Amino acid sequence: MSEADDTRLHQDCQHMLEQLYAFHDGELTEPEMDEIREHLLACEPCLDHYEVEEAFRALIKRGCGNERAPEELRLRLYASFISVSWPHEG
Numbered sequence: 360m361s362e363a364d365d366t367r368l369h370q371d372c373q374h375m376l377e378q379l380y381a382f383h384d385g386e387l388t389e390p391e392m393d394e395i396r397e398h399l400l401a402c403e404p405c406l407d408h409y410e411v412e413e414a415f416r417a418l419i420k421r422g423c424g425n426e427r428a429p430e431e432l433r434l435r436l437y438a439s440f441i442s443v444s445w446p447h448e449g
Contacts, residue, residue: 371398375405379412380437412440 375398381387382395399406419428428436 372402372405375399376408376441379409383412383416
């Protein structure tokens with residue numbers, strides 16, 4: 360893989376991960392959701408992040424019923440997730 364391809368993949372991954380909450384919450388347009396789905400099918404590290412988020416949401420839902428987490432907590436969690444060093448970085 361060329362350096363340009365690696366850079367583009369990292370940018371695609373970063374974009375996908377930034378959109379993950381909106382994707383889970385159904386807040387994206389259908390074309391945006393299709394783009395995320397295509398990326399998840401092609402990128403195992405991002406699919407892993409998606410699956411962890413999915414499992415985390417299911418665990419919280421079981422423990423909290425239908426209560427939604429406060430917005431401040433959601434933002435803090437989101438910030439901590441995106442601050443993780445992604446596997447595509449050199």
